[in-house]
Amino acid sequence: MxxxxxxxxxxxxxxxxxxxSAQSNSxxxxxxYAAELRADASRHASLLQAGGTGYDVAFHIGDAWSNxxxxxxxxxxxxxxxxxTDSDESGVVSxxxxxxxxxxxxxxxxxxxxxxxxxxxxxxxxxxxxxxNETFPNILRDAWAQYDFVGEIDGFFVRxxxxxxxLLNEENIHNGKQLAVSRGPINEFFAPSWSEGVMLxxxxxxxxxxxxxxxxxxxxxxxxxxxxxxxxxGADADFAMSFRADVKFAGAWEQFDDFTSFRxxxxxxxxxxALHFQSGxxxxxxxxxxxxxxxxxxxxxxxxxxxxxxxLAAGYIGHSIDIGTADAETHxxxxxxxxxxxxxxxxFGRYDHLDFDSDFVTPAANNTYSxxxxxxxxxxxxxxxxxxxxxxxxxxxxxxxxxxxxIGLNLGDxxxxxxxxxxxxxxxxxxxxx
Numbered sequence: 001m002x003x004x005x006x007x008x009x010x011x012x013x014x015x016x017x018x019x020x021s022a023q024s025n026s027x028x029x030x031x032x033y034a035a036e037l038r039a040d041a042s043r044h045a046s047l048l049q050a051g052g053t054g055y056d057v058a059f060h061i062g063d064a065w066s067n068x069x070x071x072x073x074x075x076x077x078x079x080x081x082x083x084x085t086d087s088d089e090s091g092v093v094s095x096x097x098x099x100x101x102x103x104x105x106x107x108x109x110x111x112x113x114x115x116x117x118x119x120x121x122x123x124x125x126x127x128x129x130x131x132x133n134e135t136f137p138n139i140l141r142d143a144w145a146q147y148d149f150v151g152e153i154d155g156f157f158v159r160x161x162x163x164x165x166x167l168l169n170e171e172n173i174h175n176g177k178q179l180a181v182s183r184g185p186i187n188e189f190f191a192p193s194w195s196e197g198v199m200l201x202x203x204x205x206x207x208x209x210x211x212x213x214x215x216x217x218x219x220x221x222x223x224x225x226x227x228x229x230x231x232x233x234g235a236d237a238d239f240a241m242s243f244r245a246d247v248k249f250a251g252a253w254e255q256f257d258d259f260t261s262f263r264x265x266x267x268x269x270x271x272x273x274a275l276h277f278q279s280g281x282x283x284x285x286x287x288x289x290x291x292x293x294x295x296x297x298x299x300x301x302x303x304x305x306x307x308x309x310x311x312l313a314a315g316y317i318g319h320s321i322d323i324g325t326a327d328a329e330t331h332x333x334x335x336x337x338x339x340x341x342x343x344x345x346x347x348f349g350r351y352d353h354l355d356f357d358s359d360f361v362t363p364a365a366n367n368t369y370s371x372x373x374x375x376x377x378x379x380x381x382x383x384x385x386x387x388x389x390x391x392x393x394x395x396x397x398x399x400x401x402x403x404x405x406x407i408g409l410n411l412g413d414x415x416x417x418x419x420x421x422x423x424x425x426x427x428x429x430x431x432x433x434x
């Protein structure tokens with residue numbers, strides 16, 4: 001692989017940043033524009049139902065009666081990733097320095113309402129790398145319809161189709177609204193991905209509840225592939241249920257759609273927790289075969305706090321796997337925080353820790369793994385995720401060798417090479433979100 005640092009990319013970033021700084025005289029105008037983008041929840045709700053054609057919180061077309069509306073949203077994330085590896089345990093990596101570009105996310109979303117404002121829909125197409133945890137990534141992500149009840153049962157909704165199961169807080173926040181370039185290593189290890197089924201939800205002023213019945217989630221072992229985008233088959237779990245509850249103590253629900261807290265933001269704080277269970281091996285036909293013989297539990301508790309220009313988030317995740325020949329538990333936690341040092345520059349840090357059951361790892365593998373992530377964000381439009389530059393570095397503290405016979409240390413799109421006794425990964429990303 002090339003050892004030459006792409007100075008052209010760095011020069012280009014410097015040019016863009018300098019150009020943005022040259023426009024500081026119009027910062028007050030930018031703030032006013034950004035304030036319009038970040039209106040309160042009730043105003044957003046009314047905008048989403050407005051008729052006509054144009055842009056408010058999305059490019060849209062619709063009728064004059066607010067009964068039919070189609071929104072166009074998208075996300076483009078282009079990265080440069082550089083990895084330095086001290087030495088390679090597997091012999092696969094022949095160079096100690098590798099780097100390259102990737103379009104990790106190129107998402108097009110169609111969403112809105114049909115017939116009346118209560119009948120909603122969403123279809124997301126991921127045209128980028130999408131998901132390295134899958135051998136053949138599905139292009140189709142969210143593909144669901146939802147009905148919001150009104151009147152005496154206002155706040156309840158029912159959703160059916162393909163969606164992310166309501167479990168991990170970090171997983172439920174959009175790719176373009178993370179603090180770092182990607183979600184953290186712990187989330188990527190436990191991430192349940194998309195599934196197909198039906199979900200009931202309720203959101204009140206101070207709490208929210210979700211319950212889902214699905215085909216099951218993707219797990220960390222080879223016999224638990226994703227069931228998203230597939231026809232009914234032996235890969236589906238016999239039974240899979242997911243539950244999540246969140247309690248809000250301060251702020252508006254919309255403040256928890258990202259981890260960032262811009263200067264001037266109100267205080268917001270919530271606690272949440274979730275539980276998932278699925279089981280297999282009791283169903284399946286002679287052609288498809290029986291479902292995977294796995295009993296799987298996943299649970300989590302998390303907290304999110306935002307204030308005037310700074311934020312904190314933390315979470316604990318655990319799971320239990322019974323695959324017939326082995327029974328193991330894995331536990332992990334993360335803590336992260338960010339702070340604005342100017343109106344458009346934010347610094348952040350994150351610590352992840354993963355602890356495997358010592359009875360389930362190979363003799364050559366560690367049973368604990370820790371990761372440190374530090375970096376900074378530049379928001380080209382103040383108080384908006386529309387265009388964002390992120391630079392960060394991930395440093396593992398432990399040798400990342402293969403964990404066990406049926407489970408691996410798969411950390412998704414973090415850029416870590418793994419199976420080494422020392423490495424550091426530097427990432428530079430420009431994200432465009434509309």
